[in-house]
Amino acid sequence: MAKITFITSDNETIELEGTSGSVMELAVEHNVKGIDGDCGGVCSCATCHVHVKPEDMTKTGPASETETDMLELDDNADEYSRLCCQLEIGDSLDGVVLKVAK
Numbered sequence: 001m002a003k004i005t006f007i008t009s010d011n012e013t014i015e016l017e018g019t020s021g022s023v024m025e026l027a028v029e030h031n032v033k034g035i036d037g038d039c040g041g042v043c044s045c046a047t048c049h050v051h052v053k054p055e056d057m058t059k060t061g062p063a064s065e066t067e068t069d070m071l072e073l074d075d076n077a078d079e080y081s082r083l084c085c086q087l088e089i090g091d092s093l094d095g096v097v098l099k100v101a102k
């Protein structure tokens with residue numbers, strides 16, 4: 001079980017709990033604004049872009065090479081960017097804070 005906090009571009013804070021699946025799936029299931037998951041989680045749309053709170057990067061780890069390739073196309077990407085379809089929910093993600101990218 002992991003508690004995951006999303007901060008939307010409207011500065012709304014949404015706390016969700018998940019046990020399995022990807023963070024993108026959890027967000028879409030609960031209508032988190034700004035996370036669409038258009039490609040269904042195959043790392044090819046970047047509509048699940050989030051910025052990880054810097055101190056939480058140890059929980060998520062860095063973006064993979066495939067993610068980095070996708071994120072390079074997004075002007076808002078930075079070193080804390082992840083595509084949350086690539087974040088598998090598990091105990092290690094507990095307490096993570098993710099800012100939904102614009």
Ligand code: FES
Binds near residue numbers: 038040048
């Ligand atoms: S859902 Fe398409 S890249 Fe994550």
